[in-house]
Amino acid sequence: MPPSKPSSRPLRADARRNQAHILEAAEAVFDTEGPSGSTEAIARRAGVAVGTVFRHFPTKADLIQAVFTARLQRLTDHAVQLQGAEDPGEAFLDFFLGWAELSATKLTFAEALIGEGVDVRALARQDAYLRMRQNLLQAVEGLLQRAQRAGRVRGDVGITELNALLIGTARALEQVRDDPDASARTLEVVLDGLRLRGAPPPDR
Amino acid sequence: MPPSKPSSRPLRADARRNQAHILEAAEAVFDTEGPSGSTEAIARRAGVAVGTVFRHFPTKADLIQAVFTARLQRLTDHAVQLQGAEDPGEAFLDFFLGWAELSATKLTFAEALIGEGVDVRALARQDAYLRMRQNLLQAVEGLLQRAQRAGRVRGDVGITELNALLIGTARALEQVRDDPDASARTLEVVLDGLRLRGAPPPDR
Amino acid sequence: MPPSKPSSRPLRADARRNQAHILEAAEAVFDTEGPSGSTEAIARRAGVAVGTVFRHFPTKADLIQAVFTARLQRLTDHAVQLQGAEDPGEAFLDFFLGWAELSATKLTFAEALIGEGVDVRALARQDAYLRMRQNLLQAVEGLLQRAQRAGRVRGDVGITELNALLIGTARALEQVRDDPDASARTLEVVLDGLRLRGAPPPDR
Amino acid sequence: MPPSKPSSRPLRADARRNQAHILEAAEAVFDTEGPSGSTEAIARRAGVAVGTVFRHFPTKADLIQAVFTARLQRLTDHAVQLQGAEDPGEAFLDFFLGWAELSATKLTFAEALIGEGVDVRALARQDAYLRMRQNLLQAVEGLLQRAQRAGRVRGDVGITELNALLIGTARALEQVRDDPDASARTLEVVLDGLRLRGAPPPDR
DNA sequence: CATGAATGAGGCTTCATTCAT
DNA sequence: CATGAATGAAGCCTCATTCAT
Known part of the structure; x- marks a missing residue:
C-alpha cells in the first residue's frame, strides 16, 4: 500500500517482501506500544534499516x-x-x-x-x-x-x-x-x- | 498524591493549592492531547514551573x-x-x-x-x-x-x-x-x- | 537576543553567559563551515548540551x-x-x-x-x-x-x-x-x- | 569529467549523453538550491536513476x-x-x-x-x-x-x-x-x- | 551499464528529569 | 519550596553512498 505514486510499476520482489515485513512489524509494535511505538523499533523488528521504512512510508x-x-x-x-x-x-x-x-x-x-x-x-x-x-x-x-x-x-x-x-x-x-x-x-x-x-x- | 513519603507532614497551604492546580491542569491537558501532553504544558496551565510539577509528582x-x-x-x-x-x-x-x-x-x-x-x-x-x-x-x-x-x-x-x-x-x-x-x-x-x-x- | 517573549524578565546570569557562548560558537562554526554547520558542533564548541542551544534559539x-x-x-x-x-x-x-x-x-x-x-x-x-x-x-x-x-x-x-x-x-x-x-x-x-x-x- | 580512470575507453554514446544531462541537471539544481541540492533531485531532473549519477561522478x-x-x-x-x-x-x-x-x-x-x-x-x-x-x-x-x-x-x-x-x-x-x-x-x-x-x- | 531499493550516519528537535539559583 | 536553565537520550526524517537485480 505505497501511499504515493499509486500506479507506478510494481515493486521489485525484495521491495514487496520488505514492505510486507514492515507492515507486519508496524502492526505488532503499534499493538504493543500504541502509535507512539518508534520507527526504529519497527525497523528492527522488520529486519531492515530505518531508511527503508521511510522509503516505503515517507x-x-x-x-x-x-x-x-x-x-x-x-x-x-x-x-x-x-x-x-x-x-x-x-x-x-x-x-x-x-x-x-x-x-x-x-x-x-x-x-x-x-x-x-x-x-x-x-x-x-x-x-x-x-x-x-x-x-x-x-x-x-x-x-x-x-x-x-x-x-x-x-x-x-x-x-x-x-x-x-x-x-x-x-x-x-x-x-x-x-x-x-x-x-x-x-x-x-x-x-x-x-x-x-x-x-x-x-x-x- | 505523591506516592513517596506516605505520611509526611501536611503540605503547606500554597503547596496544597499548587498540587490541586497541577492536577486540574494535567487532567485538562491529558484530555486534550492524550498522555503525550508535555509536562511543560501542564506546568504552564497550572501557573507553576516544571520543577514544581516534579516536586509534587516525581x-x-x-x-x-x-x-x-x-x-x-x-x-x-x-x-x-x-x-x-x-x-x-x-x-x-x-x-x-x-x-x-x-x-x-x-x-x-x-x-x-x-x-x-x-x-x-x-x-x-x-x-x-x-x-x-x-x-x-x-x-x-x-x-x-x-x-x-x-x-x-x-x-x-x-x-x-x-x-x-x-x-x-x-x-x-x-x-x-x-x-x-x-x-x-x-x-x-x-x-x-x-x-x-x-x-x-x-x-x- | 532571545527571539520569543521580547520583554520577559532578564535572564539569569548563567543563562546569559551560556547564550553568549552559544552565539560566539555559532559565529565561529558558521564562519568555518557555512550555515550547514551542525547544531551539535555549535553546542560542543559552546560547552553546553544541544538542548541548551535549542532553549535559547528554538x-x-x-x-x-x-x-x-x-x-x-x-x-x-x-x-x-x-x-x-x-x-x-x-x-x-x-x-x-x-x-x-x-x-x-x-x-x-x-x-x-x-x-x-x-x-x-x-x-x-x-x-x-x-x-x-x-x-x-x-x-x-x-x-x-x-x-x-x-x-x-x-x-x-x-x-x-x-x-x-x-x-x-x-x-x-x-x-x-x-x-x-x-x-x-x-x-x-x-x-x-x-x-x-x-x-x-x-x-x- | 569523472576524475578516476583518466584514459579509459571512450564512453558509449548513451553514457556520454547521460553524463551531459547529469551535468546540466546538477548545474540547474545547484543554482537553485545551493550545493545542498540533493543527488536524487539531480538524477530526477536528468531523467536517470541515482545509481547512474554515482557511476559518472563517484x-x-x-x-x-x-x-x-x-x-x-x-x-x-x-x-x-x-x-x-x-x-x-x-x-x-x-x-x-x-x-x-x-x-x-x-x-x-x-x-x-x-x-x-x-x-x-x-x-x-x-x-x-x-x-x-x-x-x-x-x-x-x-x-x-x-x-x-x-x-x-x-x-x-x-x-x-x-x-x-x-x-x-x-x-x-x-x-x-x-x-x-x-x-x-x-x-x-x-x-x-x-x-x-x-x-x-x-x-x- | 542502468535501475532503484537498502543502508545508516547524522541532522534537527522534543521532552522528562535534574539541579543550581 | 519554587524557579526555570541545563541535560541528554530518543524520536523523526534526509541523503550520500552501496549493491542486488
Whole structure:
C-alpha cells in the first residue's frame, strides 16, 4: 500500500517482501506500544534499516494509516465473504465476533492519528482510507440488513450504531481478555441487546 | 498524591493549592492531547514551573496515575452517594450513564500507561491505585446487586462484566458523539441487553 | 537576543553567559563551515548540551538570524561611533575597511537563510532583523553623505550601491586573504573608483 | 569529467549523453538550491536513476567540481575567443561583464566545497580543476595585459587582483539584481577604479 | 551499464528529569 | 519550596553512498 505514486510499476520482489515485513512489524509494535511505538523499533523488528521504512512510508502517519487500512481490508474481505452465507443471523454473528476478536487490543485509526498530531499532508492522503472505510461499511450494511430482514437483529440499529457497538464491544472484551467466562457473558449482553441471543462463547 | 513519603507532614497551604492546580491542569491537558501532553504544558496551565510539577509528582507516570485516581475517586463518590437512592434500578442507571458520560473522550488508565512505556517502578507504586479501584468496585457492586435483587438487571452479570461493559459503552458512545439519536439508540442496545429497558437518552 | 517573549524578565546570569557562548560558537562554526554547520558542533564548541542551544534559539534559523543580527549590531555601533569624527573622508574610509574586514570570510544573512530552507515562521520573526538593518543603513547613510559633501566620495553612489560594493569588496578580499599586497591593491581599485584614493593597506 | 580512470575507453554514446544531462541537471539544481541540492533531485531532473549519477561522478564533491570545471571552461572559451578582438579595452570589458553576468546568482567552487565538508580525498582529486583554472588564468592574463598595454587598464593590477575583483563584483551585482540603475552605477565604480571608464550598463 | 531499493550516519528537535539559583 | 536553565537520550526524517537485480 505505497501511499504515493499509486500506479507506478510494481515493486521489485525484495521491495514487496520488505514492505510486507514492515507492515507486519508496524502492526505488532503499534499493538504493543500504541502509535507512539518508534520507527526504529519497527525497523528492527522488520529486519531492515530505518531508511527503508521511510522509503516505503515517507511519514510515520503514512505507516499508521497503512496499518489500519490493511486491517480494514481484512475486515472488508471477511464481510464480503460472508455475504453469501445461508443463515443471515449466523453470518452476522460470525462477522460481529470476528471484528471483536480482531479489534481486541488494537487501536482505532482516529485514535492513532490523534496521538500523532495529524497534519495537513496526512489529511490530504486520507481519501484512500475513506474509500476503504466506505467499502467496509457497505459490506457490513449488507450483512446487517439481511439479518434484520430475517428477524434476527432489531430493526432500529443502523450501520452507525452497529459501528459504535462493534468498537465498544471490542474494547469491552479487552477488559476481560483472560477470563473466557466473563468474556462470554459480556458479549452475551450486547448480542442480547441486539436480539442476537444464544451466541456461543468465542472459542479461544 | 505523591506516592513517596506516605505520611509526611501536611503540605503547606500554597503547596496544597499548587498540587490541586497541577492536577486540574494535567487532567485538562491529558484530555486534550492524550498522555503525550508535555509536562511543560501542564506546568504552564497550572501557573507553576516544571520543577514544581516534579516536586509534587516525581514522575510523569505518577502524575498520570494521580489524574486517574482522582477520576476514580469521583466515580466512587458518585456510587456511594447513589447507594441510598430509592429506586435501585434508577440509581444503577444513573451511575451507568454518569460513567459513560465521564469516560467519553477520556483515556483509560491502562491505555495512558501503555502510551508512556510503564516500567517496573511505576507498577510497584500502583497500590494506591489498586486500593482506589477496589473501593470503586465495591461501591458499584452494591449498586449492581441492589438493582439485580430488584429485578432490574439480569442476574448473570457480575462486577467484572459490568466494568467491561461500562468501559466498552463509553468507547461506543464516543463514536457517535455528535449524533444524539444514534447515541441514544446505541446506549439503548446495551441497557436492553442488561434488561435495563427504557433508558432516556443522555441529555446533552 | 532571545527571539520569543521580547520583554520577559532578564535572564539569569548563567543563562546569559551560556547564550553568549552559544552565539560566539555559532559565529565561529558558521564562519568555518557555512550555515550547514551542525547544531551539535555549535553546542560542543559552546560547552553546553544541544538542548541548551535549542532553549535559547528554538530553531536553527533563529540561531542563524541571531548571529547575523549581532553582526549587524556591531557594524551599526561602529558607524554610529564614527558619526562624530572630524574628517568625514577618513571616517567613511574607516567604516568601509571595518566592514570589509568583518565581512571577510563571512556569509550574508540572506544566503544563510536560503541555505536553510526558510519557512514562514522564520519570515514572521524577521522584523527584528529588518529594523536592525534599517538602523544600520541610516547610520551608514549619514557617514556617506558627510563624505560626499566633503567631496571625498563621488556623488552618484547611494546607500544601495554602497551596500552592494561593501559586500562585493568583502568577497573580493576573501580571495586574496593571504596575500596582503594583493589585498591592498584590490581594495585600492574599489576605493579609487569611489574617489577615496590613498587608502592604506588594511593592517593584518 | 569523472576524475578516476583518466584514459579509459571512450564512453558509449548513451553514457556520454547521460553524463551531459547529469551535468546540466546538477548545474540547474545547484543554482537553485545551493550545493545542498540533493543527488536524487539531480538524477530526477536528468531523467536517470541515482545509481547512474554515482557511476559518472563517484562522489558529490566530484559532481560539484565537474559543474564548476564546466563553468570555468566556458569562461576560458570566452576569454580565448576574445583574444583576437580589435579593441583590447573593449575585449577586456566584454569579458569582465561576461564573468560578472555568469557568476551572478551562482556559487563559487570554494564555497560549494566548504558547504559540503570537503575531505582529503576530494582535495587530492582536484588537479583537473587546478589545471583548468590555470588555463583560464592564462587566457585572462592575455586579455588583461593587452588592455594594460593599450592604456585602458591601470598597470598595478595583476591576474590575482583581477580575479578577486571579478568575483567580488559578481557578488556586488547580485545585491542589486533587480535595480538596473543601481546595478549600472555599482559596476561603474569598479570599472572606474580599473580606469575602464564609460562602461555601458549591462543590458538586461 | 542502468535501475532503484537498502543502508545508516547524522541532522534537527522534543521532552522528562535534574539541579543550581 | 519554587524557579526555570541545563541535560541528554530518543524520536523523526534526509541523503550520500552501496549493491542486488
